[in-house]
Amino acid sequence: MRILRAAGYRVMPWKNGGGTTTEIAVSPDGAGLDDFDWRVSMARVETSGPFSSFAGIDRTLSVLEGEGIVLDVAGQPPTRLTAASVPLAFPGDVPTGAALIGGPITDLNVMTRRGRMAHSVERRPLSGEIRIAPRADTTLVLAVGAGVTLFTDDEASLGPFDTLMLDRDSPELGLRPVGRGLLFVIRLHRLAANH
Known part of the structure; x- marks a missing residue:
């Protein structure tokens, strides 16, 4: 059992450069965006726009703070996601856009490498x-x-x-x-x- 303190999380830029992500944990330790088995992070989303694409990755998104977003995942009807919603799972390698409902949000993002995790x-x-x-x-x-x-x-x-x-x-x-x-x-x- 380990306790990871919020003050010790690693803050890094988004893959598409549109914001920052606070990395809670990644495996293997120190892995980058192209070679992790799994990654759990929080992001502050300030503006609407496209999501970064992650080839071969499955992801689940949850809203932690803020009004929420409408997620437009290619091939699926748009989904309204708020802090009261159940977490939403979707492939990380299909075109996905997000529209903020009413101001910035903080989200929880869980990603695993398909076929491995x-x-x-x-x-x-x-x-x-x-x-x-x-x-x-x-x-x-x-x-x-x-x-x-x-x-x-x-x-x-x-x-x-x-x-x-x-x-x-x-x-x-x-x-x-x-x-x-x-x-x-x-x-x-x-x-x-x-x-």
């Missing part, structure tokens, strides 16, 4: 005690809008936008909210090699 993103309101069972190779738990206290030996805690990283062997965890907010539970699975 798969992922799921679950949005959970922070209310009462929450149990997290790390069933995936890697599980990330991101606190949004509030903090959480972990039921562990040392009563560790997460502040807003801190992330808990668990591997498959981590014990089930209990989390207690500190304020009102959301948890995003990201499960990353390595796929068996095809022979």
Whole structure:
């Protein structure tokens, strides 16, 4: 179990140069945009426009702050995505545009390399005690809008936008909210090699 603090995240330019991304975690460590197996990041989107294209990547987008966006993924009807919406999965290598609904947003972006990794993103309101069972190779738990206290030996805690990283062997965890907010539970699975 590791706690990744928001203050330590890496900030880097978008692939298309249109903004900045705050990288929460990437695998392998230090991987760039062309050679990661998986990547979890947050972005501040200030203007409407096209998304960067990522060949061979599957992505899931969630709105964390702001009014939201309308996402236009080629081949699909436009989707209105707000902070109350379930996370939206789509291929990262089809033409995609986004129109802001009412001002800038912050989004959560989970990307995995198709054929090598798969992922799921679950949005959970922070209310009462929450149990997290790390069933995936890697599980990330991101606190949004509030903090959480972990039921562990040392009563560790997460502040807003801190992330808990668990591997498959981590014990089930209990989390207690500190304020009102959301948890995003990201499960990353390595796929068996095809022979």
